[in-house]
Amino acid sequence: MAGGLLVVGVLLATGSLGGSGTTKVTTIREAGSTTNVADESSTGTNAEKLYEETSPGVVEIKAKITSSGATGSGFEVDEEGDIVTAAHVVDEASSVEVILQDGKTLQAEVLGIDEASDLAVIKIDPSGIELHPLELADSSELKVGAAVAAIGAPFEYAWSFSTGVVSGLDRTIEAPNGFSVSHAIQTDAAVNPGNSGGPLLDAEGKVIGVVDQIATDGEADQSSGVGFAISSSLVSAELKQLEAGEKVEHAYLGVATATSTEGTEGAEVAEVVSGSPAAEAGLKQGDVVTELDGEPIAGTEDLVAAIAAHKPGEAVTLEIERGSGKTAVKVTLGTQPARSSTG
Secondary structure, X not given: OEOOEEXXXXXXXXXXXXXXXXXXXXXXXXXXXXXXXXXXXHHOOOHHHHHHHHHHHEEEEEEEEOOEEEEEEEEEOOOOOEXXXXXXXXXXXXXXXXXXXXXXXXXXXXXXXXXXXXXXXXXXXXXXXXXXXXXXXXXXXXXXXXXXXXXXXXXXXXXXXXXXXXXXXXXXXXXXXXXXXXXXXEEOOOOOOOOOOOEEEOOOOOEEEEEEEEEEOOOOOOOOOOEEEEEHHHHHHHHHHHHOOOXXXXXXXXXXXXXXXXXXXXXXXXXXXXXXXXXXXXXXXXXXXXXXXXXEOXXXXXXXXXXXXXXXXXXXXXXXXXXXXXXXXXXXXXXXXXXXXXX
16 A cells, blocks of 8 residues: 555556555465355255265365475366366376365366466366266346355365355456456455465356455455355356467556545546557656546546556557546557566
8 A cells, every 4th residue: 555545466566455554365275164164044055965965076185386385276177178267277287186085086287278367278188987077057137135155175175165245246356477357256254375276156056256365354364255256257268279279368458557545536647557558649747547448437447457468469448547638549459468567
C-alpha cells in the first residue's frame, strides 16, 4: 500500500491482493484439508453423493523438481488419460507421478504448460485403466453464494473433501510469470498446500475452477478461508492447445496499474513498460483508463479482464483521463512476454 493506491498485477505487472500491507497471496505448491462435510440443508449440495461420484476422477500428483519435490492435485478430463493441473505443480519437473484413487501409481508426461494462466495438462497411459473424467462447467454462469466443493491432497492427505460457497467472482490473481490472471473464483472452501491443481466443483459435480492460491497473513501458508481458483472457462479456452503442447499466447498492453482506494473510477497507470504497446501508443504514468472500446473500466481488475478477452494484434481504443482533460488512445495489443518486467 503506497500513497493510497493498491498496486495490482495488470497484465501485466505484479500482483498484491488484499487490503493491508501484511496480506499476501500464496501459490499452493505442496501437498484435502480438514474435512468439512456439510449436508444438503446447509449448502444445497448432497456432499456425500457428490464426493462419491467425483472423487475417482481426482488424482494426486508428485513431481520431482531438482533435488526436491512438489505434491499437488489434478483431475481427469477425458478417456485418453489427459489430466488438468496447475502449472506450478509440474513446471520444471524432471519426472511426474500420478496416483489414482485405487492406489495405482503411473508416470505422466507433461503435454503443455501456460505460466500466464497457471494451467497445465499432463498425460498418463490409459491402457487397462478405468478413468472417471470430470466435466467442465461454464463458470461464467456462477453466482456468489453458490455451493462448491474442493477435492485434493492438502498436506498430502489425498482425496480430502471440503465444502463452501463462491465468496467472490472476477478476482485478479498473480500468475507464476508475474502477470495477472483474470476472472478467478474466490471461495471459503478449505484449501491448503497440496490442493493446488485439483478441482473446485459445483453442486452438480462439474468443475468450475482449478484450485490455485490462498490469501494468508504473510506467515502461515494455510487456509484462511480465502482461496482462489482459475475459472473453468479459461481451462476450456486453453485445453486443446495445452493438450497439443502448443504455446498459448496472451494479449499484452504493457502497464502496471493502481486502483485508487478513495473511490475514483478507473485504472491509474503506475508504470509504462518501455517499448510496449502502451508506450508506443503514448500512454503515460498518471493516466487513468476509464473505458476500453466503450466499456467502462472501474479499476484494475476490469482492465486486466478486458485485455485478457482480446488477442495479440487486435486494436483497442482506451478512453483516458490525463490531468483535467480526456482523450482517446488507440493501442494495438502485443503478445505477452514470457515474464513480467514490472513490479
